[in-house]
Amino acid sequence: PPLPDGVARHDFDGTTGIATRGHPEYGEATDGEYRRWDPHRSKLGAMLALGMDTGLEAGQPTLYLGAAAGTTVSHVADFGGPTYAVEFAPRPARDLLDVAGHRDNLFPLLKDARKPGTYAHVVEPVDVVVQDVATRGQARVAALNRQFLDGDGRLLAAVKARSEDVTADPEEVFEAVVAELEASYEVLDTEPLDPYHEDHLGVVARPLE
Numbered sequence: 001p002p003l004p005d006g007v008a009r010h011d012f013d014g015t016t017g018i019a020t021r022g023h024p025e026y027g028e029a030t031d032g033e034y035r036r037w038d039p040h041r042s043k044l045g046a047m048l049a050l051g052m053d054t055g056l057e058a059g060q061p062t063l064y065l066g067a068a069a070g071t072t073v074s075h076v077a078d079f080g081g082p083t084y085a086v087e088f089a090p091r092p093a094r095d096l097l098d099v100a101g102h103r104d105n106l107f108p109l110l111k112d113a114r115k116p117g118t119y120a121h122v123v124e125p126v127d128v129v130v131q132d133v134a135t136r137g138q139a140r141v142a143a144l145n146r147q148f149l150d151g152d153g154r155l156l157a158a159v160k161a162r163s164e165d166v167t168a169d170p171e172e173v174f175e176a177v178v179a180e181l182e183a184s185y186e187v188l189d190t191e192p193l194d195p196y197h198e199d200h201l202g203v204v205a206r207p208l209e
């Protein structure tokens with residue numbers, strides 16, 4: 001699948017990688033306006049680098065769950081539309097505020113993604129929900145936030161096996177999480193994210209009516 005408009009393949013000193021254009025945020029390689037989107041630092045970046053069909057397009061309103069210090073959401077806001085970034089830990093959220101300071105379309109929300117009612121009055125319906133919460137109950141977080149997605153929208157989730165159960169076989173964890181997701185989403189594609197992120201599964205899904 002083609003990369004979304006606003007995401008380019010770009011050569012950085014002999015290494016070709018995906019890139020967006022915007023203010024650098026985490027020591028990533030840059031070349032003029034281009035900044036490398038490091039798939040080792042970003043699960044969504046890994047999903048794109050691995051060629052998953054994310055359905056992402058430039059300008060889409062996006063809800064991002066688990067924004068941390070803003071590494072990935074900075075790239076999303078570079079090519080996306082209004083981008084709502086939910087993070088409940090105050091420490092990384094401070095850096096997220098700096099990232100948002102460089103982008104007019106990035107709105108940080110210091111909220112718990114398990115309590116969508118606390119931000120439902122701010123977040124408009126979106127085309128994309130990106131989820132990278134690395135917490136127990138990842139399928140539940142996705143189900144709770146399904147309400148923000150338009151009918152033809154997409155959930156792009158990174159599921160971390162060890163967050164659900166440190167001792168279980170990751171394959172079994174993925175199966176259980178996908179089965180739970182299927183109560184509220186049609187799962188379109190799944191892909192392990194290694195070599196970039198071990199024991200993580202990339203998921204592309206569409207909300208059920």
Ligand code: SAM
Nearest residue numbers: 066068071072087088089112113132133134135
């Ligand atoms: N997505 C980030 C990136 O690529 O730049 C990295 C995210 S990190 C793996 C997971 C983040 O999810 C942590 O910062 C954690 O505080 C946050 N998180 C976990 N559970 C959450 C919840 N219920 N609500 C909001 N944030 C949550």
